Amino acid sequence: MLAHALASEVKLEVVETTHRGHAAHIAEMAARDGVELVVAHGGDGTVNEVVNGILPPDPAKVSTATPMLGVVPGGSANVFARAIGYPRDPVEATHILLDALSRERVRRIGLGMAGGQWFTFSAGMGWDADVVAGVDRSRGKQASPALYTRIAATSYLFPPSGRPKLVVGLPGEDPVEVRTAFVSNTDPWTYLGPRPMRLNPGCSFEGGIALFAPRSLDPFTVLGLLRQALSSSGYRGGRHVVHHDDLKTLHVRCDKPVNLQVDGDLAGERTSVEFRSVPDALTVVV
Numbered sequence: 001m002l003a004h005a006l007a008s009e010v011k012l013e014v015v016e017t018t019h020r021g022h023a024a025h026i027a028e029m030a031a032r033d034g035v036e037l038v039v040a041h042g043g044d045g046t047v048n049e050v051v052n053g054i055l056p057p058d059p060a061k062v063s064t065a066t067p068m069l070g071v072v073p074g075g076s077a078n079v080f081a082r083a084i085g086y087p088r089d090p091v092e093a094t095h096i097l098l099d100a101l102s103r104e105r106v107r108r109i110g111l112g113m114a115g116g117q118w119f120t121f122s123a124g125m126g127w128d129a130d131v132v133a134g135v136d137r138s139r140g141k142q143a144s145p146a147l148y149t150r151i152a153a154t155s156y157l158f159p160p161s162g163r164p165k166l167v168v169g170l171p172g173e174d175p176v177e178v179r180t181a182f183v184s185n186t187d188p189w190t191y192l193g194p195r196p197m198r199l200n201p202g203c204s205f206e207g208g209i210a211l212f213a214p215r216s217l218d219p220f221t222v223l224g225l226l227r228q229a230l231s232s233s234g235y236r237g238g239r240h241v242v243h244h245d246d247l248k249t250l251h252v253r254c255d256k257p258v259n260l261q262v263d264g265d266l267a268g269e270r271t272s273v274e275f276r277s278v279p280d281a282l283t284v285v286v
Contacts, residue, residue, distance in 0.1 A: 002091070005095075005098065006097070017046070021049065023040065023050050023053065027051075028054070029053075031066065035067050037101075038054055039071070042075055043075015044079050044080055045075070046075070047080050048118070048264075050069065051069065052117060052118045054069070055111075068283045069282060070097045071084065071284075072094055073088055073093055075143075077143075077190060077191055079121050079190050079191060082191065083187070084286050085286045106283050106285050109205035109206070109281070109284055110185070110280060110281055115270060115274065119263045121189075122189055122261075124261050126181055127152075127163075128261055129266065130155040131148060131155050132264060132265065145192050145193040148192075149192070161257070161259070163217065164254055164255060166178050166181055166213070166252050166253070168250060168251070169253070171248070176213075176215075177215070178215050178242055179214050179216060180214060180217065181212075183211055184211075184212065185203065187234070188234070192230065198229055198230075198235060200235070202246070208247045208279075209275060210245045210246070214242075216240050225238075225241065249275065249276045250275050252272070252273050252275070253272040254270075255271070257269035
């Protein structure tokens with residue numbers, strides 16, 4: 001039904017993905033063939049693959065000739081689609097997309113890079129990446145808020161890497177030790193069901209990347225941070241967190257390999273990752 005609706009307005013080719021990495025390959029071929037628009041129907045992982053397929057790995061080679069991106073949500077969280085302005089319902093999102101195409105309504109946004117990989121809304125090292133790794137091991141189960149909450153609690157109590165200290169480097173500042181590092185490219189950072197988790201309310205697609213890095217993960221600190229993050233105004237600041245908006249670059253390193261997540265997908269273990277902001281990287285139809 002969605003494909004039929006889109007095909008009524010554009011020349012459409014539908015390709016179904018069959019394995020991890022397939023969406024990136026399809027999108028890369030579409031970019032090489034001069035396709036003007038790639039529509040990703042799926043969750044944040046599918047969107048991330050499409051973005052990494054249509055964009056070159058070198059930010060200096062990004063151009064306006066890159067295909068535009070459209071999204072029809074089909075995942076459990078759909079953080080990017082919701083943050084960019086699409087409704088969660090795929091039928092409603094398709095109507096929004098068709099209206100945007102007919103009116104030539106587009107939005108140019110900035111993206112982030114984590115160790116050479118593009119991300120649209122978030123990346124991180126430490127606790128959040130451990131949660132993603134746990135969910136990844138639970139493939140076959142429904143990726144519900146209850147599953148994420150359970151794995152988040154398990155990863156907190158029994159961290160797979162032993163919760164080593166991370167060292168964050170910011171331009172012009174002394175390195176600082178933290179326990180985990182959340183990097184955002186927009187607000188909210190994610191959703192817990194219908195509720196947004198707002199770690200960096202001042203972050204947007206039009207600005208730089210943002211950092212939320214707790215110095216401590218003791219229970220009282222974590223509960224306080226969660227209470228603020230789930231409030232309507234989001235996190236407002238405190239002495240237990242290294243907190244910055246609108247950064248061009250930052251660097252995180254660790255003495256032992258820790259998990260890295262990019263847009264909610266596991267990107268392996270790393271001891272050092274450079275995160276950077278790339279303004280005006282992508283055109284989204286919305």
